[in-house]
Amino acid sequence: MTGASQDQAFPIGADSVAWLDTVRFDPQGLIPAIAQNVENGEVLMVAWMNRESLAETVATGRAVYWSRSRQRLWRKGEESGHTQTVLGLRIDCDADVILVEVEQTGGVACHTGRRRCFYRRLEGGAWQETEAPLVDPETIYR
Amino acid sequence: MTGASQDQAFPIGADSVAWLDTVRFDPQGLIPAIAQNVENGEVLMVAWMNRESLAETVATGRAVYWSRSRQRLWRKGEESGHTQTVLGLRIDCDADVILVEVEQTGGVACHTGRRRCFYRRLEGGAWQETEAPLVDPETIYR
Numbered sequence: 546m547t548g549a550s551q552d553q554a555f556p557i558g559a560d561s562v563a564w565l566d567t568v569r570f571d572p573q574g575l576i577p578a579i580a581q582n583v584e585n586g587e588v589l590m591v592a593w594m595n596r597e598s599l600a601e602t603v604a605t606g607r608a609v610y611w612s613r614s615r616q617r618l619w620r621k622g623e624e625s626g627h628t629q630t631v632l633g634l635r636i637d638c639d640a641d642v643i644l645v646e647v648e649q650t651g652g653v654a655c656h657t658g659r660r661r662c663f664y665r666r667l668e669g670g671a672w673q674e675t676e677a678p679l680v681d682p683e684t685i686y687r
Numbered sequence: 688m689t690g691a692s693q694d695q696a697f698p699i700g701a702d703s704v705a706w707l708d709t710v711r712f713d714p715q716g717l718i719p720a721i722a723q724n725v726e727n728g729e730v731l732m733v734a735w736m737n738r739e740s741l742a743e744t745v746a747t748g749r750a751v752y753w754s755r756s757r758q759r760l761w762r763k764g765e766e767s768g769h770t771q772t773v774l775g776l777r778i779d780c781d782a783d784v785i786l787v788e789v790e791q792t793g794g795v796a797c798h799t800g801r802r803r804c805f806y807r808r809l810e811g812g813a814w815q816e817t818e819a820p821l822v823d824p825e826t827i828y829r
Contacts, residue, residue, distance in 0.1 A: 667706060
């Protein structure tokens, strides 16, 4: 609270949880989190956070999500190595969506091996792939 | 499908609905839609779309959402005048999030009168407002 500048890097001291109480998690205790590449503004992916993963994200400066399919914390990159360094966190007017400003290790955010999950664009009445995988997904997950 | 270029402007012919069947709406028939400013990459807001609002968005080239609070179609800007011209639509790998590339009329996307809903940033352990309203919200909604 004292002398924080806009450029302050994560992790920050989490001695107060008032900021965490502001967050409006849904009835399942989750909030959607949008990861945006700070270098070029690309929206990389959308995942979910619960209170614990959001607190750990802030405490460590690494993006931590909640995996709904595995029902456990998902420390992004724990298997793939494609971690996300968190440079900033924003929350929207309704406090029910989080925007995570990240540096994407390896330049690959998507489990398909592409740099972002939004690699399909509606063109000519069909979803067209606009970019190819940068790495073989088979080599990401062992 | 024929000769569509990446720069093709909306609206596009919606003579096929195969693209719409690809979209994975949630059990309530909704999908989160992220509106991103194509000019500077800013994430402006997140709202919801149902099948009807997504189809109308594509048919008209204007962003149309589903208002959960009002339980009706929400043609963005219908009251405020702050419409969104849609230049592109993307879908993520799981086909359960839509990214809407927009030109924001009036430069104000948020109902608070700010250019984007993500005007609060976590700094020094608290959510700090990083930008002021550009217009008085009282003047937006009559």
